Amino acid sequence: DAGVIQSPRHEVTEMGQEVTLRCKPISGHNSLFWYRQTMMRGLELLIYFNNNVPIDDSGMPEDRFSAKMPNASFSTLKIQPSEPRDSAVYFCASSFSSQYEQYFGPGTRLTVT
Amino acid sequence: KNEVEQSPQNLTAQEGEFITINCSYSVGISALHWLQQHPGGGIVSLFMLSSGKKKHGRLIATINIQEKHSSLHITASHPRDSAVYICAVRWSGGSNYKLTFGKGTLLTVNP
Numbered sequence: 001d002a003g004v005i006q007s008p009r010h011e012v013t014e015m016g017q018e019v020t021l022r023c024k025p026i027s028g029h030n031s032l033f034w035y036r037q038t039m040m041r042g043l044e045l046l047i048y049f050n051n052n053v054p055i056d057d058s059g060m061p062e063d064r065f066s067a068k069m070p071n072a073s074f075s076t077l078k079i080q081p082s083e084p085r086d087s088a089v090y091f092c093a094s095s096f097s098s099q100y101e102q103y104f105g106p107g108t109r110l111t112v113t
Numbered sequence: 114k115n116e117v118e119q120s121p122q123n124l125t126a127q128e129g130e131f132i133t134i135n136c137s138y139s140v141g142i143s144a145l146h147w148l149q150q151h152p153g154g155g156i157v158s159l160f161m162l163s164s165g166k167k168k169h170g171r172l173i174a175t176i177n178i179q180e181k182h183s184s185l186h187i188t189a190s191h192p193r194d195s196a197v198y199i200c201a202v203r204w205s206g207g208s209n210y211k212l213t214f215g216k217g218t219l220l221t222v223n224p
Contacts, residue, residue, distance in 0.1 A: 031210065042217065101146070101158050103158065104148075
């Protein structure tokens with residue numbers, strides 16, 4: 001398997017623009033996680049999907065952030081409008097089940113100017 | 114507040130040295146993860162353990178449930194081991210999916 005795939009790997013955008021990050025989990029995994037990593041706060045869970053259903057979105061910073069998982073092989077994280085404080089590395093991870101080892105994607109480095 | 118503490122924050126070693134990174138946590142857990150992140154790179158899961166000891170190549174992870182402590186050991190360290198090592202725990206009795214992460218230990222191995 002190719003592992004968790006994320007795109008784009010790097011994104012530079014201007015404040016106010018819409019940003020969409022994409023994730024393809026490992027085939028057969030039913031749990032998908034979106035994380036944000038910053039120097040100040042480390043790794044934070046943004047949202048957790050189980051069988052394509054959002055289970056916990058308490059980590060989503062505010063209404064500007066939204067996530068979807070229309071099917072078992074694709075998820076998006078959207079920021080609209082983006083702000084400079086959203087600059088971070090966003091990781092997607094998947095696991096066979098929520099209690100199993102998580103496999104992380106390569107991350108998307110987002111810079112909002 | 115449930116916390117995960119790692120030590121040291123930074124560690125510099127010479128190639129070939131034996132490395133130990135520590136992780137302590139405040140309350141009971143159902144599992145503990147060790148992750149590796151190279152500078153500017155992705156995150157790789159090294160171990161998931163809930164008791165005892167696991168070994169993979171030059172890496173060994175141990176956990177003492179009673180003492181609420183885990184260690185990650187690297188034998189015969191090599192410059193390619195230079196990375197941030199992150200401890201993460203899943204609390205028992207809490208959400209079975211949520212991980213709480215330590216702040217990481219930056220390891221630099223000099224040739």
